[in-house]
Amino acid sequence: MNNFSFSMGGRALYCLIFLGFLLSFSPMLAKNHSKHSNLFFQQHKVQGTITDGINPLPGVTIAIKNKKNNAVISDYSGQFVISSSPYDTLVVSYIGFKTTQVPIQGRSVISIILSEDTTTLQEVRVNAGYYTVKESERTGSIARITSKDIETQPVTNVLATMQGRMAGVSVTQTTGVPGGGFEIKIRGQNSLRPDANQPLYIIDGVPYASDPIGYNQTSSTYPSVTSPLNSINPDSIESLEILKDADATSIYGSRGANGVVLITTKKGKSGKTTFNLTASTGAGTVTKFMKLMNTEQYLAMRKQAYVNDGLTEYNSWDYDINGTWDQNRYTDWQEELIGGTSQINDLQGTVSGGSESTQFLLSGSYHTETTVFPGDFLYKKGGSQLSINHHSLDNKFKFNFSAGYNLQDNDQPAFDFTYDARSLPPNAPALYDANGNLNWENGTWDNPLRNLNAKFESKTKDLVVNAVLSYEIIPNLILKGNFGYTDLSTKESRTAPSTVFNPAYNISSANSSIFLNDTDRSSWIIEPQISWNKNIGDGKLDVLLGSTFQSQTTSRLYQSGKGFSSNSLIYNLGAANIVTVLLNDETQYKYQAFFGRVNYNWKQKYILNVTARRDGSSRFGSGNQFANFGAIGAAWLFSNESFLKNNSWLSFGKIRASYGTTGNDQIGDYQFLNTYSITGVSYNGIIGLQPSRLYNADFGWETNKKLEAAIELGFLQDRIFTTLALYQNRSSNQLVGIPLPGTTGFTSLQSNLDATVQNTGLELTLRTLNFSTKNFSWTTNFNLTFSKNKLLDFPGLESSTYSQKYRIGQPLNIDLLYKYKGINSTTGVYEFEDLNNDGRISFPEDRQLTADLNPKYYGGFQNQLGFKNWKLDFLFQFVNQKNRTYGMGFSGQMSNENSRAVNSWQQTGDTGPYQTYTTGENSVAVTAYNLHSESDASVVDASYVRLKNIALSYDLPLRLKETNCKLMLQAQNLLTFTNYKDGDPEFTISGYLPPLKVITAGVQLTF
């Protein structure tokens, strides 16, 4: 099946975007008005273009070897004209690139490609949000990846691009279903509320709300509902910065506690109009299956269970062994239900260029992905990105505009088949009967493919627009306005037609139902700012003041329709017998702030950076709406001291430290009000009202104090560069839904809890330039994070509702477990330590063992090799962690089992390791199984090393001017090494579709 064709599923809108993109090729006809007519000057004139291989490079110095005072600088389109003799040699130099010598050899037009010099990356300016800072002069902790790292990865989610590449950033994929979720933790979990650990996302200066837009009744990307982050197109990203410490995040105040993710989209560069087209196609499969029993093993287990239970007759409903089902049939349900191949196609195009004062970039993308499930399902994503930059001739007025519009259209089955794939008896009947209809085997099973009739559809449109205007009123005083607008709308539906039920139920379309979710979120932001700098003494002072006004409106409409005269009308709510509005809501979030930064840099040796913010948020009741946050950061560039200057081996040395506060207001809106909400359910024609929550207006911000110290060292012209950072973050005044006993009427209450959570860690990064010759280059990047999460303080934990969830001195992400003793060799049942010696296994006294489920350490090891036209880039990601085994239920029931469970207890004296089989009659064994799944035996090593990404590319030697053609082979999750036996080791909640292994081949054309 070829999904590449537009007719297949490409919606008209995507085509339009592409049409727009293709039309923009028209300047090609106009050609470049380069100055070709200067050949008859007395002296030889050389003109040319300087690029980095793709984009033109402005500001490059072009000098003539052994001649003084005749250097020129390339213009914004990378072009230059220089007078020389025909036999001179040009010396071309530019910060961040290797200086190159080019003999003129009589040519009058020369194209020069500069290659990047990794050893001068210290000169790169890093985006810190409200300001930029030179890499060597930053006082804060900022991790960064750029488009070069992103483009080698065949992924669609922006969080996926970071996996294994940044110290202190832990990303876990929660499901392999296209459009599904990722979980990110920057320097660990700060809040007791699991869903309040999201970083703040900012795209080109506009905050991007990451709160879910899905609804649990209309989602198939379990365990999480649809996240808006899927809308972001990784290929439109130029750089991605993560702000980690107080120095970098305090300026984001109440929203900086969990770190800040800054996304900068690609911008145009002046010079020749450049076109770039990339097309790729590939395939994805599930990384790892579980080893399950075959029919022989399974039936032996079932029969033994009957023997063990002393039962002589099979129940009428035990179809698997009572002769109803074929005893010799075998189906590998994992292969059948989640073993398909996902076809992936991707097309990207960019056109960019511009003059010295105005540049533009327009890009379009289209991506399709089928699923590994049976059936025809397709995920489509398309989008367009536009960027325009302009500055006045006097360079005083600047204007940047960027707009991104992305569309997603996701069709999926309404259920994840992973559970069925793992639990169906291996001798369960065929999926289809001889006529090709779903086979119900006389109503003896729930055919898993019934769920193919239940569909999930999601359509998301997402617009992010940003404009920045700045004007230099008087020298060094710049007035700037940042304006942003976001508009996101999503429509989701999930159907349950009567055909998903066993026909034995005789359920007609009168019981078919559909759930609909219509969520729109829009926001605007205005941030007026002033910045001023001045040289004072031997130092430079930078001052920034600004203010933020932000407003966000979210409207949600959840509806359900039940009862249709025919299943073909199921998408027509008007045809439903009963239409219920489950939620019709519009919530507002308003946010206001004032912020400032003062930076003093003395002789590029001592740097002091002070940031502060005063925040107000509508999420708190009056009296609690405002709070102050601030940080101080300092750096000492000791390599710039006279005693180390020109040191032959130490090329760079910096010590930096920071301390400050940030906050967290991720608690949802209106939580401080005492309200009744509409239920949407009617009684006697009256739509019900229910108490929304337990009332508590008196809660305030969660505060997070961050401390960091780091040393950065560069050796041998920075060919070896390493950073070692130590951090300690403490979150207090925890804002949580405190779990309450059901007798309160609710299961939680929003409140500040006087508890402190600490995250400490060590982050190491190492970059080495192993080889750098004309034909061969080899760079290695390594990052490693050791992190520890700890509950420091919790007054009254013992008597609180958290008494059986947390332990002081232990991480938050622990499981309290029974202590497994082994198998009772007489009864064949699991046994556990009776810690309180009361003669039985009791809760909570005996469930007191703790297991830390946070990764102990994690990181990545990346190598980039270049040999002539070849490039190879590969990344190994490693995580050292423990996780839960997959709970299959007690062995012996009508459900498949791990093949290792064949080693079960059979007779007195056996030691297992697995307990006696039971059909369910042996309640001691059933209870023991449940205890076992809550014991230390259920927590195992789930560490893994994964070839996360490998990308090979080859530049075709075309001998065409200004045209490049690159062939690419890319793979994600290609190899996984792990001791974890229950499927893929990467998950947050087990039992959902594992991440996919993806291989794609592509071609990139630049001209």
Add this chain to the structure above:
Amino acid sequence: MKTIYLKTKFFIALSLVVFYMNSCDSFVEVDLPKSQLTSTSVFEDYATATAALTDIYSKIRDKGILTGSNTGISNQLGNYTDEIVCYGTPTNPSLPFYNNQLLATTPTITEYWNSTYNQIYAANSIIEGVTANTKLSAENINQLEGEALFIRALLHFYLTNLFGEIPYIKQTDYKKNSVALRMSSEEFYQNIMQDLEKAIELLPDNYSSTERIRPNRLVAKTLLARVYLYRKLYAQAANEASSILNQTTLFNLEANTNNVFLIGSKETIWQLKSAAAGRNTLEATVFIFKSGPPPLVALSNTLVNTFSTQDQRRTNWIKNVTTGTTTWYHAFKYKEQNPTAKSLEYSIVFRLAEQYLIRAEARAHLGDLIGAKEDLNKIRNRAGLSNTDAQTQDEILKAVLQERRWEFFTEHGHRFFDLKRLNQIDQSLSAVKIGWNTTDILLPVPQSELSANPNLLPQNQGY
């Protein structure tokens, strides 16, 4: 120098502008979301206060103990005792009930506990809301408070019969409720009776609508009669039952057993209206099946075989389904599985037949054997059976229990509660239920609840 001065001045001026823009604190004030009302305003208007009250009936109908869905006790306690046999896949939530292998983590158990206390919270919120407000009329306040008190008593009654000695929650204050203590049965029932007596005082005699879907004074008395019976206060039980049975213009036994569960049945004392026009009961969707083997549950042969062939309840309330050579049976009290043009059946909580059997049992205990037989025969005769041949007090009591089994199968766990209160549960069930243990007379308190409120420890025996 001057330019620097000017710059500085300019900078300060601009800073002030930025500051000024920031000074409007009202920016962060937001409007209420359109789906929410403040609690105070809900109780200032009779319409919204009524919506808050009637929503509890929706919740009782759809969630928790009394729901007709497969997780409600009509189905689950049928599985737990000898009325129902469980079929279907291992994920069928009835399986742990059918096997008598409940755990403190069984989802249905947590659901019973949490959603019932949530419904109790809503009732308490009404009681506090209407008594605090100043805008409702006294008549309206009495109506709302009376119904809320009745709900509170009703839900607590079922909770204690399932979970034993548990907290009686009379306020919304979570600080008190989160550390609530177990209460002795004696004190617990005192609270139920107090609430019912006050509800009887506040509520009017009339139904507020023809469909008998909102409780009035008589409904509260119906429950009180049952409470007295369970507490072995036979004189009061007989008395309360009589006060219902004497309302002959309102209530009568339907002569035809096919009409008992219809909306207009004269036998209905209180029923729960379905969620939308045309919808019928959840019970019907759970119990009815058209071909075997049953997808969820079927009536047990043990139960079906005890009926005599003339019994109209066997004929009209049980349906045979034959596939191949095997016959299964399902409850057919509620007959409408699918929506109909106009709703035909609602889920009935109280009906008149129970009052006859309450009075029969009470009278037998009080020594009024003739009166007892008279009441018992009313039910027997309506079902097409002849008068009872029971003579002695013991025989009559036995006959009443047998009659209750035939009359109330798959209706809100009557069988379980009867066997339990009469101390006959072990002898009746241990023979037919392999998994039955003496300690199964109580369900386990949910694990989550014990973790959150250690005051409720220790766990009920056997879990």
